[in-house]
Amino acid sequence: MGRLTEAAAAGGGAWAARSAGSPRDLLPLSSASPGCAATMASSEDDGANGGASEASDDREATRKRRRLGFLATAWLTFYDIAMTAGWLVLAIAMVRFYMEKGTHRGLYKSIQKTLKFFQTFALLEIVHCLIGIVPTSVLVTGVQVSSRIFMVWLITHSIKPIQNEESVVLFLVAWTMTEITRYSFYTFSLLDHLPYFIKWARYNFFIILYPVGVAGELLTIYAALPYVKKTGMFSIRLPNKYNVSFDYYYFLLITMASYIPLFPQLYFHMLRQRRKVLHGEVIVEKDD
Numbered sequence: 001m002g003r004l005t006e007a008a009a010a011g012g013g014a015w016a017a018r019s020a021g022s023p024r025d026l027l028p029l030s031s032a033s034p035g036c037a038a039t040m041a042s043s044e045d046d047g048a049n050g051g052a053s054e055a056s057d058d059r060e061a062t063r064k065r066r067r068l069g070f071l072a073t074a075w076l077t078f079y080d081i082a083m084t085a086g087w088l089v090l091a092i093a094m095v096r097f098y099m100e101k102g103t104h105r106g107l108y109k110s111i112q113k114t115l116k117f118f119q120t121f122a123l124l125e126i127v128h129c130l131i132g133i134v135p136t137s138v139l140v141t142g143v144q145v146s147s148r149i150f151m152v153w154l155i156t157h158s159i160k161p162i163q164n165e166e167s168v169v170l171f172l173v174a175w176t177m178t179e180i181t182r183y184s185f186y187t188f189s190l191l192d193h194l195p196y197f198i199k200w201a202r203y204n205f206f207i208i209l210y211p212v213g214v215a216g217e218l219l220t221i222y223a224a225l226p227y228v229k230k231t232g233m234f235s236i237r238l239p240n241k242y243n244v245s246f247d248y249y250y251f252l253l254i255t256m257a258s259y260i261p262l263f264p265q266l267y268f269h270m271l272r273q274r275r276k277v278l279h280g281e282v283i284v285e286k287d288d
């Protein structure tokens, strides 16, 4: 499935190799890595394999924490609790706003500070991958986080006339539901008390929320196009002393087009994670 997935697989493998050292841990569990053929083995139904699978989950979690080290675990626990709380505050603020005003107009303005703070704070996820305290691929996380930062700062914050578009509500709702589930999943996993419904939600909600979020993002960028064209914002015209030109309007068109190759990679990556985590499928890598 192309480069993002390969990088994700490489990231997972590197994590296992870096942090464990036993031959079993050196096996990357993610799908197709470069030079490897992947086959599916063993499967179990959602939650059906109760006892044995939970016991092995617990052992795996304990092993993982031991590998992580106290400081990294403490930091990630703090980070995940803070992020869960931040996105929960955002969800409550959105629901309250809508119940009080009965419209989405003005919603973005009322929650923008919290949104900007917590979404920008998510840049640390790239750092977590880079320093190796989480086994996620830098590339997958980088694409995910940078597209959000781009939406928050270079689109919604910078282009005031689009802040009341319905599409903004679409991605806000999709992001908020996803992040509450995702960060609480990480928190409870680190604390070794992961309720099954959170695990289920983490690996099922995205099936709907990802396309909804992407639709919201693309429609918002689309709505921004006329304004960007008219004002020439963030564009550099020739002639200038550096002899460089940049057209934000075309940049936005290219960004929208880049969703076509990139989004399916993220989506299929999550579908594979879902099969692995919920159905216990192990992707066995075979050397060529």
Ligand SMILES: CCCCCCCCCCCCC[C@@H](O)CC(=O)SCCNC(=O)CCNC(=O)[C@H](O)C(C)(C)COP(=O)(O)OP(=O)(O)OC[C@H]1O[C@@H](n2cnc3c(N)ncnc32)[C@H](O)[C@@H]1OP(=O)(O)O
Binding pocket: 008, 064, 076, 077, 079, 080, 134, 135, 136, 137, 140, 141, 143, 144, 146, 147, 148, 150, 174, 175, 178, 182, 186, 187, 189, 190, 205, 206, 209, 210, 211, 212, 213, 214, 217, 255, 258, 259, 262, 263, 266, 269, 270, 273
């Ligand atoms: C400058 C212009 C840029 C323009 C770019 C244009 C690109 C366009 C394409 C991008 C489209 C994105 C659109 C998007 O913004 C829309 C939405 O988000 S809509 C809402 C729905 N979204 C989702 O569901 C997002 C899901 N995404 C994710 O879950 C992650 O972001 C992702 C990086 C994709 C997940 O990757 P992965 O599955 O590999 O990681 P895991 O979360 O499973 O983590 C792997 C293991 O690491 C542990 N981990 C990770 N982070 C933590 C943490 N903070 N604390 C503790 N542990 C952590 C995790 O538990 C896993 O461990 P294990 O495997 O042992 O269980």
